[in-house]
Amino acid sequence: MTASLPLVNPFAAPGIARGKARLLAPRADSTHDDLYVDVCGSGSAYRAFQDDFDLGTVIEHGRMVLVVGDTGCGKTALLNRCLHHMDTILGGHFDKVVHLDFVDLIPWAYDPATELKIPERIELVARELFEQLDQEDALHTGSTALLEKALDRSYHFAFHRLNQCLVNGVAVVVHLPTPGEFVDEITAYAYSIRRPRIVYIAETSSLQTIDYDHLRDKAPSDKAPLVMVKLRLINTEEVHRFLEVRRAAAHGTGIFPTLADDCLPILRKCRTIRQLEAICFKAYQTRLDKNDRYTTDDVITQVDVIAAQAAVLTPTTARAEP
Incomplete structure (x- = not known):
């Protein structure tokens, strides 16, 4: 045998x-969800995310999810797991959930002189967002032109109009590019241009303790705070756990x-x-x-x-x- x-x-x-x-990607293959190992604080971080990410807030206000931790600690894999959970929560209520991946939309800027400023970055995301939503038939007929015209005025105005243009029964999950001027850009998405039925998700390794305080201070009292998913580096005890769990999961599947x-x-x-x-x-x-x-x-x-x-x-x- x-x-x-x-x-x-x-x-x-x-x-x-x-x-x-x-990379684990349970949205593409649900069996990947069984391969996650509780290292780097990922188990408690994921459970906290499940508790914080509620359907009611998404429907009324929209949501912002931020995955933070040092480089190499497993942010992208955990983000993929969070996206899979979102599918379950949102898919049980909305007729259609549109996932848009803008991670590579804005090239990494090595020269500070040519780096895009926050309004320019958000405008790029907005233009791509409106175009792809139109391609997904998630906008009312003629809305793209209306949104583009509003965007010429300001991205704040365009995002304000977006809620009126989004087809009923549709929710949107936007995986944002890694933030540039980190705190202010995240604040804009989390509290300034967040709209009902739209979830923004981003990851970063540049967040410092002072940034947590700044983000808390920026939170308006009438809006839910952003969902923070925090990871840390692996410790020596967790190395053995990872090896054992992964090999145990593979037993019976092959040689x-x-x-x-x-x-x-x-x-x-x-x-x-x-x-x-x-x-x-x-x-x-x-x-x-x-x-x-x-x-x-x-x-x-x-x-x-x-x-x-x-x-x-x-x-x-x-x-x-x-």
């Missing part, structure tokens, strides 16, 4: 082409070697879940691609892990955040 099972990488998300992404005990001290030095997962994925995938010593009786060795670590930490190696 065991011989009929396929060879698998226990650190590869199911449904994703072998050797490609490691893969065990991980030698002397690999653990190396993996415990990982500071981020992104780095840990990338190294484990690479160590297994290298052996799997060669189909070299890849049975349940074989072992991923310290040599395998060190080689994977060197490949992952090479600056030119492309990495996706888990």
Whole structure:
């Protein structure tokens, strides 16, 4: 029976082409939801999000969700899980939920002299938002021209009109570009141009303690505060938990070697879940691609892990955040 099972990488998300992404995306494949491991505070952060994200507020005011934490702590993977939960909540009430991904809409600016200011950034998002909503048949006929004309006046005025133009029974989730002038831009989306039935979601690694206070101070008393989802870096105890949960989840799905005990001290030095997962994925995938010593009786060795670590930490190696 065991011989009929396929060879698998226990650190590869199911449904994703072998050797490609490691990002969990439960909206695309609901089985990914079972692969989340409670590290970096993600378990408590997700439960807090579930408690804070309520349908009534979205219907009456709209909502802003912000995922924060150091680079590599798993923000994008947790954001994907939050989006999956939104689908469940919003899909049970609205006829249609439109998801728009604007993460790559605004290029990263390395030169401060050419970096777009907040009004310019929001105007770019607004123009793309109106156009895509029109393509999704989420706006009343003729609304795009009306919104574009309003946008020529100001983005505040255009977003005020958006609520009148949105078709009944439609909710919108907008994944924003990473904020530029962070606090003021988030404040604009969260409290100034937030509209009913529209949810904005963003992620950032630049938030400081003083920024939390500023965002709280900016919150109007008549509007719900933004939903803050906070993550931290992984600790050494959580490394072992991640390895055990991921390998346990893969048992029964296919054949893969065990991980030698002397690999653990190396993996415990990982500071981020992104780095840990990338190294484990690479160590297994290298052996799997060669189909070299890849049975349940074989072992991923310290040599395998060190080689994977060197490949992952090479600056030119492309990495996706888990």
